[in-house]
Amino acid sequence: MTPSESADKPPPVPSRQSGVRTVLRYTGIPPSWLDKRPKLPSRNWLIFLSCTSSLVGLYIYDRRQCKQIRQEYVDKVKRFAEVTADPFDTPRRVTVFGAKWPGDEDYDQSIKYFRKYVKPVLVAAAVDYSMVTGKRHGDIANRVAEDVRVRRREDLGIDQDSDVTKALPTYKTLAKRRQHELEGGIVLVGRPTFKEFMAGLKRGWTEGLEKVDRDEALARVLEDDNHFDEPEDPITDLGSDGPVSDSPKQPPLLSAQNSPVFSPLQMRAPPSTPPTPSSPQNVSSPSLDTPPTSIPLLPPLLFVSFTNYIGFTQIPLMIWDFFNQRHKVRSGAEAGYRLVMSSTRHIDVPESEDFGTSSSSSSNPESTSLPNQSHGDLDFGKDVEGYYSRSLKSLPEDTEKARQKYYEALPVKLATARALARGMREPTKEELENPPPTEVELRAERLKKERRWRDDLAGWEIVKPSSSVAWDERFRDALRVFVDPPQDEFSEPKEGDMS
Numbered sequence: 001m002t003p004s005e006s007a008d009k010p011p012p013v014p015s016r017q018s019g020v021r022t023v024l025r026y027t028g029i030p031p032s033w034l035d036k037r038p039k040l041p042s043r044n045w046l047i048f049l050s051c052t053s054s055l056v057g058l059y060i061y062d063r064r065q066c067k068q069i070r071q072e073y074v075d076k077v078k079r080f081a082e083v084t085a086d087p088f089d090t091p092r093r094v095t096v097f098g099a100k101w102p103g104d105e106d107y108d109q110s111i112k113y114f115r116k117y118v119k120p121v122l123v124a125a126a127v128d129y130s131m132v133t134g135k136r137h138g139d140i141a142n143r144v145a146e147d148v149r150v151r152r153r154e155d156l157g158i159d160q161d162s163d164v165t166k167a168l169p170t171y172k173t174l175a176k177r178r179q180h181e182l183e184g185g186i187v188l189v190g191r192p193t194f195k196e197f198m199a200g201l202k203r204g205w206t207e208g209l210e211k212v213d214r215d216e217a218l219a220r221v222l223e224d225d226n227h228f229d230e231p232e233d234p235i236t237d238l239g240s241d242g243p244v245s246d247s248p249k250q251p252p253l254l255s256a257q258n259s260p261v262f263s264p265l266q267m268r269a270p271p272s273t274p275p276t277p278s279s280p281q282n283v284s285s286p287s288l289d290t291p292p293t294s295i296p297l298l299p300p301l302l303f304v305s306f307t308n309y310i311g312f313t314q315i316p317l318m319i320w321d322f323f324n325q326r327h328k329v330r331s332g333a334e335a336g337y338r339l340v341m342s343s344t345r346h347i348d349v350p351e352s353e354d355f356g357t358s359s360s361s362s363s364n365p366e367s368t369s370l371p372n373q374s375h376g377d378l379d380f381g382k383d384v385e386g387y388y389s390r391s392l393k394s395l396p397e398d399t400e401k402a403r404q405k406y407y408e409a410l411p412v413k414l415a416t417a418r419a420l421a422r423g424m425r426e427p428t429k430e431e432l433e434n435p436p437p438t439e440v441e442l443r444a445e446r447l448k449k450e451r452r453w454r455d456d457l458a459g460w461e462i463v464k465p466s467s468s469v470a471w472d473e474r475f476r477d478a479l480r481v482f483v484d485p486p487q488d489e490f491s492e493p494k495e496g497d498m499s
Helices: 003-008 019-025 031-035 043-082 109-124 139-155 174-183 191-204 214-224 312-322 325-341 353-360 382-387 390-421 429-433 439-463
Strands: 093-098 128-133 185-189 301-304 344-346 480-482
Touching: 043 109, 043 325, 093 109, 093 139, 093 191, 109 128, 109 185, 109 301, 109 325, 128 139, 139 191, 139 439, 185 191, 185 325, 191 382, 191 439, 214 439, 301 325, 312 325, 325 480, 390 439
Parallel strands: 093 128, 093 185, 185 301, 301 480
Antiparallel strands: 344 480
């Protein structure tokens, strides 16, 4: 094409643009942004968006289901909170027990489970509750045993209400208080709590009623272990060539009672004059040491399933559990609904002489029950024992190693404390800045450590998987269990509720 022909050719007609593009063009937006065509994301972006949207969708779906399930049961029981009551009447009250999960340092996980999943239903039905938490293994058993002893003393008239308590307008007689307890219930969260509760219940209805100071009883047991005995003086007479010590023998540091073993409990005030034999608390009666032949009706039990996943190997279960909270919400709501509706039955335990022996002596491996033998309600939560940490099997050996290590270092500490107390040497600069413990403090420390070691071992013997649930044939007619109410007791679901 010649230059003359190109000059005679008309200029190209610009493409027609839409009004929106024309407006956006004059707003300062670069033209390249307006001409860019959308395209699918890359492969990596598609994978990321798919995974993220799936997880977010699962989370939102699960939490919506949790709200709907919880609201469904709240609507079923809220009519109980609308019933008018007398101002001096106390609401229905239940006691919640939550033991420490084996291997978890956070001891109140079971109580947190109750607050999150069972409590909303009880609050909606105006059911009051009190919570008892076990910080260490065996705490629930000791608490239950002590409560049973207090109850037995009240029933026998040994402990009576004071005149000040009787003058209160809200005072109720013992019979009315017992009836109020039967209208409530006992909530047991998890298998460890159930085992400790039954062990404490059996101990409370079997042991005597005399009040025993556990620290004082342990101090008497530790008096004969010879760990704090005075060492014998070395023989300084080595013959004619050896020096003979003319210094008098240093008297041992004794307590106020001239006892070779001092206990911190001896620092208490001297006991007062013993009361007269006419006092009912000190009458030597066979009923104080003899367990009753029958047990009165006790508040019904509510079993709440609870599993606590701990450990690296259980991380997949933790992830699955995070996106399936609705199952926990339904299980907890159903448990609370059973308690509110007060539908009970007697505890179901098969009659077996062999089982009675095995459950009472669970520490004996030969007396444990067969793995395939069914024990009825006593098998509640038995499957969750497989989630316990395997390291707990060495708990007795670890405790014994800690005890041995402590007693190996004790003689050096004791010698330092006695030398400084008797003025046999001057304290060093480090001892002046950080004074070593005295002999009294060492004895108190040993008492505290021994009690913790013994309590931990006793508590682990109760909750370990190889131990059976404590059982007494007297419980057969005294214990009841909350169950699902008949179908005709369910209220009709309203609009918006889940079917």
